[in-house]
Amino acid sequence: MAGWRQLRAAAPAAVWPYAALAIAYVLSVLRVVGWAGLTDPTALYWHDWQDQSLYIRSATALATGDLAPSLHYYPLLYPLLGLPFLHLWPSQPFFFVNLACYLLAFAGFRSVARSFGVPLWGAVLLFAATTLPQFDLAKVWIEPWTSTPAAALLWLAFGAMARLWEEASYSPFSLSRGSREEERPTGGSRWPASVLGLALGLIPFARPGDVIIGAIIGAFAIAALIRARDGRAARYAAAGFILSFGVLATLFVAIYGLRPSPYMLYSAQYGFNFAWLGWKAYVLLVEPRAWFGEGVGLLDAAPWLLLGGAGMLAAWWTPAARRPVTLAVAAAGATYVVLMLAYVDLLPTGLWRFNNVHYFKWVLPLFGLFALRFVLDAWRRPVTLVALLPILLALTIRIDPVPVEAHQPARMVVFPAPVGAAWTPTYFATAWLTDARGEQRNSFDYHQILAENRVRAVALRRPFAGDERWIGDDHVRAQLEGRDTGGYAPLYLTGPWPKTTIARYGARISVGLPHWFEPRETARH
Numbered sequence: 001m002a003g004w005r006q007l008r009a010a011a012p013a014a015v016w017p018y019a020a021l022a023i024a025y026v027l028s029v030l031r032v033v034g035w036a037g038l039t040d041p042t043a044l045y046w047h048d049w050q051d052q053s054l055y056i057r058s059a060t061a062l063a064t065g066d067l068a069p070s071l072h073y074y075p076l077l078y079p080l081l082g083l084p085f086l087h088l089w090p091s092q093p094f095f096f097v098n099l100a101c102y103l104l105a106f107a108g109f110r111s112v113a114r115s116f117g118v119p120l121w122g123a124v125l126l127f128a129a130t131t132l133p134q135f136d137l138a139k140v141w142i143e144p145w146t147s148t149p150a151a152a153l154l155w156l157a158f159g160a161m162a163r164l165w166e167e168a169s170y171s172p173f174s175l176s177r178g179s180r181e182e183e184r185p186t187g188g189s190r191w192p193a194s195v196l197g198l199a200l201g202l203i204p205f206a207r208p209g210d211v212i213i214g215a216i217i218g219a220f221a222i223a224a225l226i227r228a229r230d231g232r233a234a235r236y237a238a239a240g241f242i243l244s245f246g247v248l249a250t251l252f253v254a255i256y257g258l259r260p261s262p263y264m265l266y267s268a269q270y271g272f273n274f275a276w277l278g279w280k281a282y283v284l285l286v287e288p289r290a291w292f293g294e295g296v297g298l299l300d301a302a303p304w305l306l307l308g309g310a311g312m313l314a315a316w317w318t319p320a321a322r323r324p325v326t327l328a329v330a331a332a333g334a335t336y337v338v339l340m341l342a343y344v345d346l347l348p349t350g351l352w353r354f355n356n357v358h359y360f361k362w363v364l365p366l367f368g369l370f371a372l373r374f375v376l377d378a379w380r381r382p383v384t385l386v387a388l389l390p391i392l393l394a395l396t397i398r399i400d401p402v403p404v405e406a407h408q409p410a411r412m413v414v415f416p417a418p419v420g421a422a423w424t425p426t427y428f429a430t431a432w433l434t435d436a437r438g439e440q441r442n443s444f445d446y447h448q449i450l451a452e453n454r455v456r457a458v459a460l461r462r463p464f465a466g467d468e469r470w471i472g473d474d475h476v477r478a479q480l481e482g483r484d485t486g487g488y489a490p491l492y493l494t495g496p497w498p499k500t501t502i503a504r505y506g507a508r509i510s511v512g513l514p515h516w517f518e519p520r521e522t523a524r525h
Helices: 002-010 015-033 050-063 077-085 095-115 120-129 135-142 147-169 190-206 208-228 231-256 262-270 274-286 305-317 323-342 348-353 356-360 363-380 382-394 423-428 474-480
Strands: 397-403 412-416 432-435 438-441 446-451 454-459 469-471 503-511
Touching: 015 095, 015 120, 015 135, 050 077, 077 095, 077 147, 077 190, 077 231, 095 120, 095 135, 095 147, 095 323, 095 363, 120 363, 135 356, 147 190, 147 208, 147 323, 147 356, 190 208, 190 231, 208 231, 208 262, 208 323, 274 323, 274 348, 274 397, 305 323, 305 363, 305 382, 323 363, 348 356, 363 382, 423 446
Parallel strands: none
Antiparallel strands: 397 503, 412 454, 412 503, 432 438, 432 469, 446 454
């Protein structure tokens, strides 16, 4: 006991929150991978997943100095971070990277939580509660994903931006009458400005799509620097950005030259469909089974997201001192969610089956923070509950498939299943669908899902126009010429081809009670 007391007295107070989170994270790793996964790579359930094997391939090539573009598919930052641990811990080369990213994400979250009025240990509990207790959400922090360093960088940038606004609030140019200079936060603005620049410079090489969120954070940070008239901090931020971006950009150009990487080109083939944002939000967040035959909405897994959404709507009502940071975080979170919902390749089938929920890993603590702030504000000012009404009203909207005639537009058409069809080969098969308006390609324009010995083709970009024919054999191989396939070899299904539809469905919008109030069989993830 004496040794424990001496250790507590010797360790800085700031160490203990990170130690507590590190212990919780390690226990979560043991829960997810077990003891065998710590020493045996083949014991890891993701050891043969394509994405994770490509991270390892890239890190191994970097370790030997091999810069052949064919060896480096995914963004470079994550493989680069895992490089030192390839031989140190072969079964878990990304363990320490993921742990460090988790703690760095909390470091940024802590600064934002302070701006929201949440004390240190409240921030620890909230961050842990929104990342670790639920198995399906915890494992995406443990499995190797490029979104893990992206989450750390985004939260570090958020935290630095929050610190800059704290400094700006106590700037000589913004001190209100009666304010006291001794209330100014300690530490100055140079350190958060440097962190901001470094983080923003690395984000494009962690996940290029997150550049939009980095730009929002950067814009609010620039506003803080302008308000404080802090040119020195601005120079530190610029220097940090130039340094980090320059180093990774040099490596990028050495591998790919002055052109986008194959990953960037492949992702761009999917793109966004904002016209169907409402339908995508419904099937991803609320109820996917009528359309995709399986899955649960993200709101089923994390119902507190509803309170977080209400808290984001109430962001305008926050006190003036907290408003800039609150609006910055709300704007970034809302923009990210809209982009993810509109992204063509993000579907309910992949959300849980292929763990694509990892795209939301950084935004879940953000919604938790807004949920806590909403509950506290509603307790003090019940009028704040008004912000919950639009959320509840939106949940009464239902978008269900209904049969339509052959000449009517359809969102989903059904074909007989190929002989010996299995779910995964059907889902990823190289196939086309033709209709009265032209051709559509599986995964990019529509997605085919095996369910109940039939194949559902769900439109992702435009409605089916009638006279649909499903083609899945290799006589359409020429369609792939000149296109990046994401490293996947063509996969063809058993014919005969073409196949004609046996059912067609359109979308019917109705209003009723949210699906939680209906008796239904509990869906499995």
